Amino acid sequence: MKTLHLVxxxxxxxxxxxxxxxxxxxxxxxxxxxxxQLYPDFKIDIAEEQKFLVNYDRIVMQFPFYWYNCPPLMKKWLDDVLTFGFAYGPDNGLKLKDKELLLCVSVGGAQAAYMPGAYNGFSVTELLRPFQQTAFLCRMKYLSPFWLHGSVRANDDEIAAAGDRMVAHIQDPSLSDVWNLQTRIFRELGVIK
Ligand SMILES: Cc1cc2nc3c(=O)[nH]c(=O)nc-3n(C[C@H](O)[C@H](O)[C@H](O)COP(=O)(O)O)c2cc1C
Structure with missing residues (x-):
């Protein structure tokens, strides 16, 4: 299992x-x-990025939650790199099929604020749906994301402990089994084909 970690x-x-x-x-x-640091001018080397993706199995994307979303370079990276014929389209163009996508997100707000009726209205799981669907379209396995609530107020020890948990999560091989099991159940229930 080769893991690529994009920050x-x-x-x-x-x-x-x-x-x-x-x-x-x-x-x-x-x-x-x-x-x-690689792309301070936002001019992404698409061929280079696609080469990286092809050579790795588990793709981690780590980012701070900004306006319930990712920072702008990550959005541009998705727009530029996930091209038709590479990431989606005819079957033989699907180079990301069966690779894994794992999001690691520092969320400023507390968990209590991320629910119906509260300050942020929706859970992080719900707010990350566009990424989940992007993975689905590319036939990637959307692994259970990692996030830390309350990251603006976390102290150094809490940040370090969360960092250890994040690394353990990223290196957990059973995440793939969980995804496979979920998929089998959804298939049997007729939720997906
Ligand atoms: C432009 C901007 C937008 C932000 N939007 C959100 C948000 O939508 N939800 C949230 O919980 N925190 C939000 N935050 C707080 C960041 O998520 C938080 O500062 C960050 O995760 C801390 O990580 P860092 O120490 O690596 O910067 C925002 C911060 C900035 C600067």
Whole structure:
């Protein structure tokens, strides 16, 4: 299982959470790429990015939650790199089929705020649906995401402990089994084909 770890943070130097988590991922031997450092001008090398994706099995995307979404370079990366014929389209063009997508998100707000009737209205699971559907369209396995609520108020120890949990989550091989089992159940229930 080869894991590629893409970090999207517009200002990693001033980051508390994502900087610490990226360091944890690096220390664990994951192939970490700081995407804003690689593409400060937003001119993404599409061929290079697609080559990376083809060569890895588990694709991790780590980012801070900004307006219930990802930072702008990550959105541009999705727009530019997931092209027709590569990520979706005719069967022989589906180069991401059966690869895994795993999101790791630092969420500023507390869990209590992310529910119906509360300040943020929806759960993080619901707000991440566009990414889940993107994975589905590309025939990727959308693994159970990792996130930390209350990251704006978390202290250094809490951030470090969450970083350890994130690395353990990323390296957990049973995540694939969970996805396969869920898929089988949904198929048998007729929810998906
Ligand atoms: C432009 C911007 C938008 C944000 N939007 C949200 C949001 O929609 N929900 C939320 O919980 N936190 C939001 N936050 C807080 C960030 O998620 C939080 O600061 C970040 O996860 C902390 O990680 P860092 O230390 O790596 O920057 C936002 C922060 C910024 C700067």
């Amino acid at each position: 999207f943070h517009p200002n990693i130097e001033t980051s508390r959470v994502n900087k610490a988590w990226a360091a944890k991922a690096k220390a664990a031997g994951l192939h970490v790429r700081d995407m804003y």
